Amino acid sequence: MTIQELESRYIINTYNRQPEKNLCLVEGRGSLVKDETGREYLDFVGGLAVQVVGHCHPAVVEAIRDQAGRLMHVSNLYYSGPQAELARVLVENSFADRVFFANSGAEANEAAIKLARKWGGDRYKIITAERSFHGRTLATVAATGQIKYHRGFAPLPEGFAYAEFNNLQSFEKLVDSSTVAIMVEPVQGEGGVHVATKSFLRGLRELCDRRELLLIYDEVQCGMGRSGHLWAYEHYGASPDIMTAAKGLGGGLPIGVMMARERAAAAFKPGDHASTFGGNLVVCRAALAVLQILLEKGFLEQVREKSDLIFQGLQQLADRYPHLVKEVRGLGLMIALELKKPLAALAQAECQARGLLVNAIGDTILRLLPPLIVSKEEISRALNVVDEVLANLEQ
């Protein structure tokens, strides 16, 4: 049986796999991946924002190999050197005083929701944004401000309300005596790459301080250097009380982290929350290697330069194809090209046929999430492909 036949026989049908040529990727290095036939693609999907340092970065591979040969896993009943060291690096490079390790973005958000409720005592309501995405567990689905993810899963956990993203009044109106926190993505990813305005996040910070609420940022997708700073909130001058990160942190291994200021973190006591694999030794070593790369002098500056290059290129394409392209938006290397017509799936397939992987969101949005180590030459190759595809779509 082929891989595709095995999949359709044995795996529960939750994913729309890339139908175009039944793509099955088997190798990767840097910004490039290869399929079963040996064909190479520029990967601007990056495991969906996971490959910030590219595929199989030698320093990450070496850290994993080394730790896998020593000790892969111990229970959180015991102390762990890599876990403690990773916590130190995260705290020293963020607003946070303490962290909790989980295995995914959804789990990190679950931890944030539980911590906010524990901190809040009788208060429990968390206001999130319309069009947000916070994960697929029941509580994080409930936190997600998109009805399509709620359907079929009632009853969802109570205590979430949805306000309009980038509309401070809309959030303020929903605050009542049961409200404990506000939770937003500084850049909404799955909702279509929508960037928070400075006045919005600063306004939320002020609102949270005034009403004694916790401000929670979900940086699962926009963190880890993707915005051009290590954390997206650094663009805003408005830091959170709790923040979650995942995706890129493990260099391709599963990890999630909830980071918190002491005043919030202190609400958790031994036994309040736990995870068997959270803070796994191999994963923490991989994350330490990733952070070392991101924190190298000049690395994030280069990300910002590459971001300028790709934005300029895409804007030129938007000007050249005004009947097709509605908008280019995003932050750093988290970019959306919104089309005026429902052609995103076709554009994605056409890019793939020309050796470029991009991600279609809904009918009209193409999302580009290149690895942060992408070269300028690879960026111009990708821009040429998008140019060719738009030219074809226009005919």
Ligand SMILES: Cc1ncc(COP(=O)(O)O)c(C=O)c1O
């Ligand atoms: C902003 C955000 N939060 C949470 C999640 C859920 O992360 P995971 O799939 O690792 O559970 C995602 C995944 O796309 C995300 O983009």
